[in-house]
Amino acid sequence: MDFxxxxxxxxxxxxxxxxxxxxxxxxLFSERSGIFDIGLEGKILVSAFFSAGVAAxxxxxxxxxxxxxxxxxxxxxxxxxxxxxxxxxxxISGVALNYFASGITILIGSAWFGLGGRTPSLKDDARFxxxxxxxxxxxxxxxxxxxxxxxxxxxxGPLQQIYSELLSGHTILVYVALAxxxxxxxxxxxxxxxxxxxxxxxxxxxxxTAGVSVIRLRYAAMGIAGLLCGLAGAYAAVRVGGxxxxxxxxxxxxxxxxxxxxxxxxxxxxxxxxxxxARVGRNLPVRRVAGGGQPLSEPGYWRPADPGSTDGxxxxxxxxxxxxxxxxxx
Numbered sequence: 001m002d003f004x005x006x007x008x009x010x011x012x013x014x015x016x017x018x019x020x021x022x023x024x025x026x027x028l029f030s031e032r033s034g035i036f037d038i039g040l041e042g043k044i045l046v047s048a049f050f051s052a053g054v055a056a057x058x059x060x061x062x063x064x065x066x067x068x069x070x071x072x073x074x075x076x077x078x079x080x081x082x083x084x085x086x087x088x089x090x091x092i093s094g095v096a097l098n099y100f101a102s103g104i105t106i107l108i109g110s111a112w113f114g115l116g117g118r119t120p121s122l123k124d125d126a127r128f129x130x131x132x133x134x135x136x137x138x139x140x141x142x143x144x145x146x147x148x149x150x151x152x153x154x155x156x157g158p159l160q161q162i163y164s165e166l167l168s169g170h171t172i173l174v175y176v177a178l179a180x181x182x183x184x185x186x187x188x189x190x191x192x193x194x195x196x197x198x199x200x201x202x203x204x205x206x207x208x209t210a211g212v213s214v215i216r217l218r219y220a221a222m223g224i225a226g227l228l229c230g231l232a233g234a235y236a237a238v239r240v241g242g243x244x245x246x247x248x249x250x251x252x253x254x255x256x257x258x259x260x261x262x263x264x265x266x267x268x269x270x271x272x273x274x275x276x277x278a279r280v281g282r283n284l285p286v287r288r289v290a291g292g293g294q295p296l297s298e299p300g301y302w303r304p305a306d307p308g309s310t311d312g313x314x315x316x317x318x319x320x321x322x323x324x325x326x327x328x329x330x
Contacts, residue, residue: 003158004161007166011169014170019044021177022180022235023044023232025184026040029184029197030222032197033200033201033217033218033222034218035084035222036094037094037222039075039094040094041098042075042100043225043229046072046101046105046233047071047233047237048234049108049233050064050067052122052237053109053112054066054068056119056120056126060126065231069227073226075229077222077223079097079222080222122238126238130171133167136167153165171239173239193220197217200214200221
């Protein structure tokens, strides 16, 4: 395996693991406040559905993103109402939200689009476009040099390959997810809000004695978790040529690989993201540089020619055959 192939696999891993990173950070904030949030998948699912549905209806990816954030935030506040205000069982509340999201998306999707709970294919304006960084090889710059893009990247030096293949060409939400890791660390460890939030999760009685509202801080944490899950769902459904699988056999990543691997530290979110990816990312797509693979419906990607690697995808695997659709396989 040469250096460029390693870069291509890492590049694909970053794209596919972005929703997991958002989910890691969402669970981090909720658990730091003392709320066990097992309903991450439900919020991601409802955000993915409404992001894709509204984007398909309006033709605007940003309106779709806003719809996904609002829907995920609503589910997060429902979990907060049951767990914080009414002091219900947090585990039962999260599981109930997961089942409710699974059913309501199918019901609304069937009534809205008549596609059996799926959303229609998204046009280019209704998807997140890739961000090409300055001085990186792009299709236009390669054509100006009289070469194809894969040839230009293959002939470039190692640093230019890293910059053009690994760092450039992602959607805006990938960069947001990477930036959220140090930002979350700073908020939790260097701000008054973060220190109070951690104190609420460790000793809420002491925080209440100091005159700080425990309920307000926990609702704030649930709101942050809802927004992060909204970004995860929106990216999974409205990315370039993307979609969301609901494969039942791979759903267990949400509690085991993401939930338990958060480790309460945002600096380790990238590690648990890679751990989850290793379990669910069996069929990583990589950019086409040479032959030897089966072309997918999305240009510029290929799947390894091993027939055994094509039997189903991970929970957040892009749907190449029906871009922009949200699938639920019960």
